[in-house]
Amino acid sequence: MAAPDVLAPALKQYPVIPILQRGAMAASKPYAASDKMNEALGFPGKLVDDWQAKAIGKMGELLGKYRSFKVYLDACVHCGACTDKCHYFLGTGDPKNMPVARQDLVRKVYRRYFTLAGKVFPKLVGAEDLTESVLDDWYKYFNQCSECRRCSVYCPYGIDTAEITMAAKEIMDSIGMGQKYTNEIIGKVHKLGNNLGLPGPALRNTLETMEEEVKEDTGLDVRFPVDEQGAEVLVVVPSADFFAEPHVYSLIGYAKVFHAAGIRWTFSSHASEAGNFGLFIGNYEQMRKIAVRVREAALELGVKRIVVGECGHAWRVAYSFWNTLIGPFDWLDARYPVPQHICELTYDLIRRGAIQFDREKNDHRVVTFHDSCNVARGSGMGGIPGGQFILPREIIRAACNHFHDMAPETIRQHTFCCGGGGGLLTDELLDLRVKGALPRMEALKQVVDAYGVNFMAAICAICKAQFSKVLPYYKFDMEMIGGVHQLVGDAIRLGRND
């Protein structure tokens, strides 16, 4: 298949709600998972013969298992509050990327098979049979939702399109319509312990090299331990942190924080991945299976705390779901939150004066912060309201002299997705990803022009990978994107503080 044409929309001075362009993204769809990838996760290899009946059956099952799905399908009044809130709609103008229209792709089928009105008067209430073309729309447009939940913030009933998208993906998986990128990665986690398929020896090798590099840089023995029994802290990070740029600079930042604070810590080769793509495909069992590796690793290594690195959706799963999926955690040190985010750990050390910075080392940077959707809208930090917004910014301010926020309607709970979340970070969707980044790029352009911002910090591996790829399409330097702990690592005082 030829690479898709990628067209970056022009950046406008003020955001404008686009005119509808029907079918604008009707050609966008991700590669299908192979038979093997689907079967490895217990899904049918390819589209099953009686897919329609199976899909309706699965929908009925999910309606009985998820209150969100059931209530959200009933409660929408088509008020339109969400219609201009999705970054993919703002970037593409395709009406099926309006959250309500995306939901309606499932809702119309729900009405047809599960409601009286839809059975008796389908035309009147917009009910439709689950035909091949509807299923085709599902595969296209539920793979144009990054499950970022921005729409849910504005819905008067709190309807969360992510829940509908996850249900749709779950139904599609159950009839053999798996998506390659997500399902292949989940297979790798089960097989090798991380999304990138990095085997244990390679991981050890990479970390040894990193120790040498940091030693060359600082003259200090900053350690990057793996599988160390008796360490106090188990750190789980997105596997991109081990070798992708700019991710790896944050990894060095974490190690320096532990070094400076004198905390014994370790990675685990069994759970060398914080990411949990079970979330993206809406599959509870996959999500639990992926998460349970962390529990096993923590028990085996005898750690007292679990800390999660800079990964947005991993933090949502850890913060919101781990206690349900793999808790209770009464065997860990109760003086610390379980799980703890690396930003919580660093912020706590800063406040106690346990780590210090030479901020001028970041003086060549004018920094802004991109709130990652899963952190912003699916988690918390520090046990304070809005902590997930406050802590990363406080850390940046502690490590840098120049910080400027982007426009208020584009940050905190209103933040725009990077355009690559939810299992869409794959090359065949690049056109969608570039267009979906438009609202964030417009907000970034404003602070670049106004303050000379040259660095956008984020605490999500997907955001980092996505921006590295799409920034050049908007004529920004791809190295503008980096991690919060990259800033920390560059300015933290190591060795003796006197």
Added chain:
Amino acid sequence: MQDRRLAEADRLRLIVVLLTAFFACLFYAATAVLVAGLAVKMLGYARTPAPLKIPTTPAPATRGGVVLRILREVTLFASLFGANKWIWLFGWIFHVALALVLLRHLRYFTQPVWGVVEIAQPFGVYAGFAMLAGLAGLWARRFLVERIRYISTYSDHLMLALLAAIAASGLAMKYLSHTDIVALKAFMLGLMAFDWQPLPAHPVLLVHLALVAALMAVFPASKLLHAPGVFFSPGLNQADDSRERRHVTRWAQG
């Protein structure tokens, strides 16, 4: 001559008896559908587990906070205010007006009339107009705003038409063609006591009542389910306390 007049009177009486019986049955049926339908729906919502914590940000950390949040949503439409000021304006005006109108109508169902209902009487009349204005604004958006035109179904338009017709017929009885509201109240009180009293055979009233019965009947099978739904929405009714409290539901045992 007199015989004919008597026959006429008999026929009228017969019409009133038939109308009374018809509307009495209609309201019993509509009420039964409304109550049973809502009960089934709400029980269904309540019985369906919410396996994971998915509160929408910014979420309160405590259950008390959740109560406040939902109160803010159902009285002020706080999220909608943040989303779109026009939809908020029309939607809020319509709902507040509807609440006042409903309060005003309680005088037909209570004897003696409650103090608060008496106080609401003069406002209730203006509320009728406000209701229509709100509906008109919401309806106009369904035609004028391209995005909302795209998502609107026939039933979205019909629902607005139904509500507008109810409001208009109500106002018509206040300003254009009065009906015998004393007799109407007797009919309503009679309905509730299963002791039927004659219903005034006033055409506008009959239309008004028939439309209200229709609204009651479609409630549990339509998007009007947003009213109970808002209380069952996991995004709104969950507290942000997943690290502090272990949340475990029926099928999702960790």
